[in-house]
Amino acid sequence: AVLGNHDYGDDDPYAFCPFAQVAALSSIGGQNYGSAQFNMDKSPRRPANTRNFWLPDYNYHYEVPEASLEVIGIDTNFQALGGLGGDYGGHVQAFSRCGGAGEVEDFLSLVARAGMDLVLARARAGTASTVVIIQHYPGACPRAEFLGALPPARQGKVHVVCAYGHDHAQSCAGRDARGQCSDILSGGGGGCCAPSI
DSSP states (O other), X not given: OOOOGGGSBTTBTTTTOTTSTTTOSEEETTEEEOOTTSOTTTOTTSOGGGTTSOOOSXXXXXXXXXXXXXXXXXXXXXXXXXXXXXXXXXXXXHHHHTTOHHHHHHHHHHHHHHHHHHHHHHHHHOOOSEEEEEOSSTTXXXXXXXXXXXXXXXXXXXXXXXXXXXXXXXXXXEEOTTSOEEEEEEOTTSSSOOOXX
């Protein structure tokens, strides 16, 4: 999982300002965490029945060497400050608790930079033949940046799949030269846009 615009805001008011003293649910290696949605090591009050919803950090990666697979999850919400919480009404109190929109913007820009740094570092150091990059917004997958950072010996040997949400639908939004889906819109889990009854 990765956080999307509806995950920030008044329902999880300190997700975008864990630096606020009142906000820290945990601190690991000097890094405070304030989101109630992260895994239990960073959000100890998270209900035990949510273990299958795996969200270790704003940006993360994990590898499955047996399948030559790597998953990179990055937070790209910096580009959608006005839509955090779903809309203005969904984030106004949270922004206020965090010291204003400028504080939130500064924090999310650091998170976004760290996410891009992770993508580039994993391109240089990874060994998987298939890499799935998960982030929230259509058109925001850093596939080109990842491919451009691959060492010469891995150029042309890594298949990158982009998965994203935001639009409340499920579809294949793009195919690679082999005809396989390489851009996966998987945003059907939200409750936004059901048809009228």
